[in-house]
Amino acid sequence: MSRTPGRRLAFSSLGSGSKGNALLVSASDGVTATRVMLDCGFGLRETERRLARAGIAPASLSAIIITHEHSDHAGSVFQFAARHRLQVWMSHGTFHALERKSHVENICFCRDGDTFAVGDLQFTAFTIPHDAREPLQFHVTDGNSKLGMLTDAGQITPHLTLALKGCDALMIECNHDVQMLADSSYPGFLKARIKGAHGHLSNDDAARCIEEVDRTRLKKIIGAHLSQQNNRPELALGKLKEAAKGSGAEIILASQEGGFGWMTVE
């Protein structure tokens, strides 16, 4: 995608965590704007409420992209897309796992390595290890800047480190603090699932990813999908700051209720 002077990539989270996730990405040149929602993990009304809070009318979205079938990501996607006549992208595996012969007319499929355009945004899907049928994460560019997204991954793989190379902004899961999870009252099977190779990234995993990824352009790091039981914001922040030391990158956390407000990488 060619570089376009005056175009700006912006993003905002409607909320991030095990109770629901939705990320807005926008490319705007001041005249036209492309807006896409990544994941639709809140209920229909709640999604509309949170969009209104971000100043976005549902009908102004160009598409919804779903990472995987877990309810904190796929939530109300079919209802929401049907109501507002929106295009939906997801993997075949995610579609089948949702077991909805969806009445959404405009459904598009993507898989690992696919690059596709929605208006002025170009998305690339990459596969990640997680306990879902065919989970994907994405990086997106408007031709000027690159935003990478990585949540719901059990481990850092060379494949995803390569996919996230050269991001200007990176949203990365800091699900749990290893010790807090070990000490928590969660049943053993759940602890094993969360910390397993197809579970969720710990603060340490996120820090390792920041250390390993090519971060020559990295200006913003957003810690996301924090567990409310097994993590504390200051622990996640501490690990990310330590990992990003010397890079000059700004570090922010996304919350379950507020997500984070609109930001750019300029």
Ligand SMILES: [Zn+2]
């Ligand atoms: Zn999740």
Ligand SMILES: [Zn+2]
């Ligand atoms: Zn998940």
